[in-house]
Amino acid sequence: MNANQRLDKRDLILAKGAEVMTRRGYHGAGVQEIVQAAGVPKGSFYHYFASKEEFALQALQQVYGPRLQRYGQALANPALSPRARILGYYAELVEHFAQQEKLEYHCFIGSLSFEMAELSPTLGSEIDAILQRSADILQACLQQAQDAGELAANEDCRSLASFITSAWQGALTRLKVANNTCALEDFMQRLQRLLQA
Template sequence: MLAAMSTSIRLDKRDLILAKGAEVMTRRGYHGAGVQEIVLAAGVPKGSFYHYFASKEDFALQALAQVYQPRLERYALALGNPALSPRQRILGYYAELVQRFARQEKLEYHCFIGSLSFEMAELSPAIGAAVDAILQRSADILQACLEQAQAAGELAADEDCRNLAAFIANAWQGALTRLKVASDTRVLDDFLQRLERLLAA
């Protein structure tokens, strides 16, 4: 019993550092987020950081998995919803994201994976590979839904679903980058309008 409780405490502390540290790194970037700032945000001693993570790079890799695995699971569930047609799933998912931004009183957008992409993709092959794997998994989920749309007659029979999924995924990432720069949801409205045209029956 005591051993199980000790394990739970250790896991909870690691999760806390990952959650708070990811927030810091998202706002300040990889290079702007020091280990001291991460542990202060988590409310733990500096030694705790190095107990769970071999380095800041190791922390970033584990934080990527912690943040994006649940998001990918939610994406897969939304795009696999049998109650909606494949086209409805895709359009509904992105429409809800756009509406979520529109409801913010003060538009703010910070992207953990985007920040790491810009700063570290070339400097750290391990982080670059992890980011690419997450983005590719997202595109794969979208491709599977597009293939279902094609089978249901919602897309042309000769549509290249792999290419279309990559284009949509890349366009969304680009729209989010522009959102961060411009702080204007029109970029997301433009994305959604074009997506509707792309998926027109």
């Protein structure tokens, strides 16, 4: 087996295992279920990961690395004003959920944070770091909006970015609980009000 095949198998286990863990939670997702979803022998799991905790850590990095990259690109789009970038990004997400025939949302980072942040300091630190990177990306765009006169000059962009990031996570939790998009629509309404000069 060459290096690319080994990498492909590891990535497959991470991708399929993250889906299982997102649906069933950390404790509800056994190694056997993860490898069955990936279609690989159980020994393959322990070849790549020393433990389920290490698997979850690497899965977080694999899932959220590309997402943060896409978020950064969207919020740095020079074709739009900073305010339009932020509102457009979240509006597209809300529209995505609104168009789903069966409204479902499973948040990998949300599931792990509720279940494991206190039990595993390693996972808790990684989850916090991912959320902080998201807030940092947003803060940079908010500062550009402020420089462009789209946001009040006395606005604290760091605090606002932290608030918006946390509010979005909370809205996603309500989406899952209520099985409707009301919380997301409320989020968008308030976001538009927040991003006014």
